[in-house]
Amino acid sequence: MEEEIEENFGEEEEESDLTRRILREAFGDSSSESDHGECSSPIGESFSLLSCQESGFEIPIWEPVHGIQGLWFCSNFLSSENQSSLLSAIYQDGWLADQHNQAMRFGDLPKWALELSRRVRSAVCTGNIRAGSEVNLSTRSVRNDPLPFDLLWREPLFDQLIANVYKPGEGICSHVDLMRFEDGIAIISLESACVMQFTLEKEKEVPVFLNPGSLVLMHGEARYLWKHGINRGPGCQIWDGKEIEQKRRTSVTLRRLCPSPSC
Template sequence: MSKDEDDEYEQQAILEQVFGHSSSSDSSFDSDSDNCYSKWERIEKVKGLWIVRNFLSSHKQSRLLSSIASENWFTQPSINQSMRFGYQNLPRWAINLSDSICQSCSSSPSPFLQNLSMRYPFFDQMITNVYQPGEGICPHVDLLKFEDGIAIVSLESSCVMDFTLGDETVPVLLEPGSLVMMYGEARYVWKHEINRKDAGFQSWKGQLLDQTTRTSITLRKLCSSPPSI
């Protein structure tokens, strides 16, 4: 190996330690199948709600969590959320993750998701949340200052996210490595929440979930102009 090649190898190793990937073109967080089309699943009862249940392998989840940890955002128990606004302010790993989601949307069976993949930047705002066992989120619709098409990547513990419209509730299991995309009615009409009313415990199909810390990454795009009210 030449000195130049050795220097390049060393630089790549450093990047992997810091960002969890070797360069901006690296595909560390790409989905784990060349055929993303077959992995998208429509949640039939909620129009515009799509999920890829195995978007990231266990190995890629670990690398992503290491990248998040390297940011030193959550140094105290009281700090459980970090926001970044502006494409230029997103960490490199978040841009790679965004590119991977965009690629998957362009291959999806939904024409809505395919249309989303044409915008640039695909996302320019990110929230990273760390939920301790028993913590949830109240029912809400994301603010109108964000465009249609919102992605949620789940890491570590599984949880049940409820989508509600009037008296109807549709539970969706979010497993580690899963990707959810909310579009249209799922984004603007249905509320979503993580319900913790029953002593903090959640179950799925009659089985109690063994829940520990959960990390989620929500990616959105700011509207280019203020939304009309």
């Protein structure tokens, strides 16, 4: 098995380089020196919900979560402007109105979700790895990208979404997403910061701080073996020795349905 991995390593590096080259051709260079004022409209629409024509545009910075294979975090996925636009689109569409604190969609996703999916793909392909991370840029390959090549380029990338609103004190029990969904899951956090706990059979627990506008990607072991949940009870949301101020939190989870129950 190790010999097979070594033989395929060169091919995976070439695929990873090809991935980033394709994205640069489609969306432009992600370099901070490039002209971010010229950016094609997403999904062929003249209206851009998540506009890249904004001041202070940042290159997505990715960080692998230590100890959990397949768990990646991007703290600057959405700017404050992007977050406001996304929230406005969600509420204007009537997704989270009145007493409804959860909304789902299967199949045809709304425009804002399609654009969000596009931005996830672009962020994976054009983003950088945080300096000091265990993953070395010079040896970055498909194996240790935020999403493997086959998942990143499937079509559609996602075809199911769930949007949730949590009042202060409300969280979600630890769970593994249902097997009806394929590998590769994205979680976007909005409005309130929180700590999400990842647990492995009660033997190991890894906390991850989710700031507003951040993105979590899960695949492989992180998706299938590790439970994830958020406890926002009194005294449970502690980070760097300080308790996090509880606010309303909105999250959007993007997934892809299995083509058949046996997948």
